[in-house]
Amino acid sequence: MGQKVNPKCFRISPNLYKGWSSVLYAKKGDYSKKLLEDIKIRNILKKDYSAAQISDVVILRTSSNITLNIFVKKPGIIIGKSGADIEKLKKALQHFLSEEIFINIKEVKKIFLDAELVAQNICTQIENRISFKKAMKTSMQNSMKQGSLGIRVLCAGRLGGAEIARAEWYKEGSIPLHSLRVDIDYASCQALTTYGLIGVKVWINRGNFTKI
Known part of the structure; x- marks a missing residue:
């Protein structure tokens, strides 16, 4: 009997789909900590910004900073007036993240x-x-x-x-x-x-x- 495979997972590759939703390099003992932080980031966005209708969150990590690429239908809800809500989001994330945070909001056109x-x-x-x-x-x-x-x-x-x-x-x-x-x-x-x-x-x- 055939097994159903998630089509996105089936196509993850540098040459095929858009790649992994999280990219990081960590020591063996730090991997679980980084993974938990990624889950917390996604949960905060899902809970506090559901009205923005988030399509995907791509988390890119280096040794000193974290870049969040957020693909969203309504970017204004996350950005806020003059970027005020972006700063609120950064402060919320800095409670459990020690790295410098960069946030890119990308609107989904279609x-x-x-x-x-x-x-x-x-x-x-x-x-x-x-x-x-x-x-x-x-x-x-x-x-x-x-x-x-x-x-x-x-x-x-x-x-x-x-x-x-x-x-x-x-x-x-x-x-x-x-x-x-x-x-x-x-x-x-x-x-x-x-x-x-x-x-x-x-x-x-x-x-x-x-x-x-």
Whole structure:
């Protein structure tokens, strides 16, 4: 029986996908400490800046500093007026980080080609009591309009408040998961509703990688 592999993990390579979300060099005894710090950074961003709709956080470390590349739909929420909120974020991170911190905010232009933002959008609509079918199909149409070659969306749980949980999925275009030259973006998230959690998974075919 075939095993399902995360398409992003399957394509991590300097020549394929955009690489690792964390890049660091550490001594054997320091690795777990650095890893825990990375988790704390991501949790703070997810908790305090969820309204900004963060797509990805890439953490680059050297011996003396940390650079955070934050890919986001609404950069103004993190930057704040005259960069005031950026300074607040730096102070919050400096409570447990000793290195110098640099933060780069990068806006995601085509939000419907980003699986993480599409999944978050569907979850938000479901939490606002919009039909899950409508949310899925609207997101798929917008993704195809912005240039994706294929998209698949799966929702699972007590859909529509049904007593028995089930899964439904829709697909448009092609999603070749076995072709490593194809850039498949993948994300999953959960919608919290009055009748339980609804899981959402999104696969988007963004065409072939530019370098292979």
